[in-house]
Amino acid sequence: MLNRSLRPLANVQVRSVSSKYPRPTPRHFKRRVFEAALQPELPPTVSNCIPPGLIKKEHTEKSKEYSDVEIALANLVRDWMVREEFRVLAVCQFLPVPGRTLWFAKNQLKSKGIEFRSYGNKILKKVLENTPMSSLDSVLVGNNAILLAKDVSSLKTILQETDKLNWIEPLILMVDSRIVDMVQARDLAKLSSMEDLRAHTVQILGQQVAQITISLDSATRHLPSLLDAYASQKK
Amino acid sequence: MASKGAARVRKKEIVKVIHGALLRTNIKAQMASAAPPLGPQLGQRGLNVANFCKEFNKETGHFKQGVPLPTRITVKPDRSYDLEICTPTTTWLLKQAAGIGRGKADKDEIVGKLTVKHLYEIAKVKSRDKALQHVELEHICRMLIKTCRTLGIQVQYHDLDPVELKEFLVARKEKVDAQLKELADKKAAKMLRTT
Secondary structure, three states: OHHHHHHHHHHHHHHOOOOOOOOOOOOOHHHHHHHHHHOOOOOOOOOOOOOOOHHHHHHHHHHHOOOHHHHHHHHHHHHHHHHOOOOEEEEEEEOOOOHHHHHHHHHHHHHOOEEEEOOOHHHHHHHOOOOHHHHHHHHOOOOEEEEEEOOOOHHHHHHHHHHHOOOEEEEEEEEOOEEEOHHHHHHHHHOOOHHHHHHHHHHHHHHHHHHHHHHHHHHHHHHHHHHHHHHHHHO | OHHHHHHHHOOOOOOOOOOOOEEEEEEEOOOOOOOOOHHHHHHHOOOOHHHHHHHHHHHOOOOOOOOEEEEEEEEOOOOOEEEEEOOOOHHHHHHHHHOOOOOOOOOOOOOEEEEHHHHHHHHHHHOOOOOOOOOOHHHHHHHHHHHHHHHOEEEEOOOOOHHHHHHHHHHHHHHHHHHHHHHHHHHHHHHHOOO
16 A cells, blocks of 8 residues: 555656646556566555444553553652641542642642642543542543642631632542541531530430430339339239 | 735734732842833733833832742732732742852752752741742742752752862852853854855
């Protein structure tokens, strides 16, 4: 195929004939005989037929493999996340935004104790591999960014700040290896502080303990009277 | 014939450039003028150049004349604008601190010496910029070290020895003079070349 396409060009160069005149196809048999006689003798080429979709499959497989640089970056990110002791992680949808706006927003978030990072899903999947957070893999589709915070109460700040920015939308949050969906997160954000929640939990647990004590007490209180009644009946 | 005439009459197609709202440019303190390149840049965006120059020169009155100032001009649809004048350019500050006027011309050339103390002071100045607000000082210092590398300035941890530095600067001055002379010769030769 390549030979055929290049041959006219070679002829043009040699003969200096304008390429504007169309050549008759098929060429005259004399010409074909002449060309066949002049054709260099080459070893026969074996053309391999590639099944459809194979190249695409190979590309997909190759894109799933991690290069050394990517593994090093993933390790670096994981170490940094562990070292900084982040407790809240929000996976967000990250829409295109001018660089200047992004830079200002990043700095603004940093001033409120939130770190903005966008490493790409491939790196993030490697970072979260073999951790309880690996269940977030299903969310890592498309263009994503992560927000990290050290304090649980920053959950509220994350929601407030992302509401202000129209190019970032939180999809799911993770607090101390526990997944919090957006509805729950909004409920939690309504609380004035996380201490309220703790107090509420303590109160519920306290109620249960008190209930158990009362139930046990009532049984012990009733037992003598029951025994008395039984003894009087026997008499 | 008629078609030729029509072609002659037809005007050149003018491609209208749509400018963004933000104009980033470096303007020398107290030296804004309507001359190119600033004048046309502002004029194309529909700003009143004379008024802009007047305001800019007034606002930069506290700077030494000729200090390059990164300026961000946000042009609004009603042709009014927001002017943001940043602190002098990093390269200018570093060059001033190192006492040099020219960056490196060759790879691995050392044109000046600075200590981390200098960088810390420059970082404190730069941190006042709007773009560097809430950025850690360490991060700014790292950026400065990178700029030093591009300029060819050596950054060292220990204090500079004044005698050694003086010797270095004298040697450097001779080298720069030679470089500039070579450049001037080249330029002159190019001007004289007839072929």
